[in-house]
Amino acid sequence: MSLDMVESAADVRAVEKVPSNSSSPKKQPTPTSLYRVMWRWHFYAGMIVSPILMVVSITGGIFIFAAETGDFVHHDRLFVDSVGETAPYTAMLASAEQAIPGGKSTRITLHADPSRTAVVSVTPKKQEGEEEKKGRRGRGTSVYVDPYTAHVQQVEKGPDQVGAFFRTVLNIHRRLLAGTTGRIVVELTTTWTIILVLSGIYLWWPRKKEKIKGVWIPRLSGKFYTILRDLHTVPGIYLTPICLLIIVTGLFYTVVWGESFYQVTNPLIGSEVVEKEEPGKGGSKSKGAKEAYVAPKLELQAAMTKARELYPDRDVTLTLPTKSDDHYDVSAINDYARGTYGAMDSTGLKLHRDTGMVMDVEDLWNNDRYWWHTWAYPLHVGSVLGMTTKIFWLVACVLLVAMPFTGIWMWWKRRPKGKTGFPATPTPGGVSRWVWITILVLCFTLPTFGLSVLVIVLFDFALSRIQSWRSPRVA
Structure with missing residues (x-):
């Protein structure tokens, strides 16, 4: 990808010196005229996305290593x-409850990694007059227990500062701390970055096969502008596949494109949701009737053992029944954030409180709305091949931060004195049909891009009219 203004201007001057053939019945698009069009799109795409692209790329690069950072900071808490x-699971729960007097265990998580602690969620004793907390703060206190000795290793005290930091980073990355408006701005940046990459590929595309330096190998000697241009262009080409992968997978998490994708694909792959009545949940009980809690016949040890046998390579969370008609809730997910190769595998199910029968299995792969999340997330954050891909993804993020900076710097230095240096409007008829078709396809497949193009066309038209009014007229 390049902002090759020097070569672009040289190509244009060369074409202007060639005498036109007045006998030609029809003006055909020339490579140079198409180059000017692509340069214009590349320029405007860079101007539109640069500030937000830098913010999104920086926060994305930071978030890639959120799991590793948490492990390093909280090593004493998370590892044995x-x-x-393994000690009895009931012993782990008992130790956790002793650490929080009056508390009640609600769930336990065992990791596939044998070096990690078990996590028991304990709900503190409700104080008189205290309302029940909801959301993240209502999940109870996390107690980290050595799964082999059942000794409490650490109790979570207060908010997790590391977790809070990365949640803020993610909020900036997705929403710019501006809610839905921020998400739309990020989506607009994402779609225009695709145009930036595609037009950059065309501008970079070698016109001479024998040319290697400046195309495949950056020139590190000569004029500073040439060095800067090559450092802007050559690394971008090598990392283009990764950048496009990050950008396209990011579209799944946007407002307009993400919802549009769901609306288009759901009729093709979606299934009708049928409400099912769980065993033991009849309709004969009167509303508001308060019955004494009946413990499940399936003990915790047997329930957790079965869950871990079903998913030995995943982190398993077991939520205990709290009512007489509740069953064990099981969540099994692979450690995708720390380098489990491949997709995100997440399954939810219930184990019957008395028989241990597996019920209501819900796999992320089969989710009507979020089935794409299995591959989109690991590819977006670079965890698909562990630390190797995370490093490459980080380099791509650094590149996405540097390229707008170098591109804007080159434009600022090369612009004519006293002028904006904005690319001139191409002459009519100088663009081939396939270019217009490509633009129309992108406008329809990327709705926010299409709307922004409409705004730019209207603005460009108004600007050209104003310039024509200001131009002196020859009598």
């Missing part, structure tokens, strides 16, 4: 010194 035979 030695492994062995």
Whole structure:
């Protein structure tokens, strides 16, 4: 990808010196005229996306290593010194409840990684007059227990500062701290970055096969502008596949494109949701009737053992029944954030409180709305091949931060004195039909891009009219 203003201007001057053939019945698009069109799109795309692209790329690069950072900071909390035979799960819950007097265990998480602690969620004793908390603060206190000795390793005290930091980073990355408006701005940036990449590929595309330096190898000697241009162009070409992968997978999490994708694909792959009545949940009980809690016949040890046997390579969370007609809720997910190769595997199910029968299995792969999340997220954050891809993704983020900076700098230095240096409007008829078709396809497949193009066309038209009114007229 390049902002090759020097070569572009040279090409234009060369064409202007060629005498036109007045006998030609029809003006055909020339490579140079198409180059000017692509340069114009590349320029405006860069001007539109540069500030937000830098913010999104910086926050994205930081968030890539959120899991590793948390592990490093909270190593004493999250890891054990030695492994062995797992202690009874009831002993883990008992130790956690002793750490929070009057508390009640509600769930337990066992990791596939044997070096990690078990996490028991304990709901503190409700104080008189205290309302029940909802959301993240109502999930209870996390108690980290050595799964081999059942000893409490650490109790979560207060908000997790590392987690809060990365949640803020993610909020900036997705919403710019501006809610839905911020998400739309990020989506607009994402779609225009696709145009920036595609037009950059065309501008870079070598016209001479024998040319290597400046195309495949950056020139590190000579004029500073040439060095800067090559450092802007050559690394971008090598990392273009990764950049496009990050950008396209990011579209799934946007407002307009993401919802449009769901509306288009759901009739093709979606299934009708049928309400099912769970065993043991009859309609004969009167509303408001308060019955004494009946413990499940399936004990915790057997329930957790079965869940881990079903998914030995995943982190398993078991939520305990709190009512007489509740069953064990099981969530099993692979450790996708720390480098489990491939897709995100997430399954939810219930184990019957008395028989242990598996019920209501819900796999992320089969979710009507979020089935794409299985591959989109690992590809977007670079966890698909572990640390190797995360490093490449980080380099791509750094590149996405640097390229707008170098591109704007080159434009600022090369613009004519006293002028904006904005690319001139191409002459009518100088663009081939396939270019217009490509633009129309992109406008329809990227709705926010299409709307922004309409705004730019109207603005460009108004600007040209104003310039024509100001131009002196020859009598």
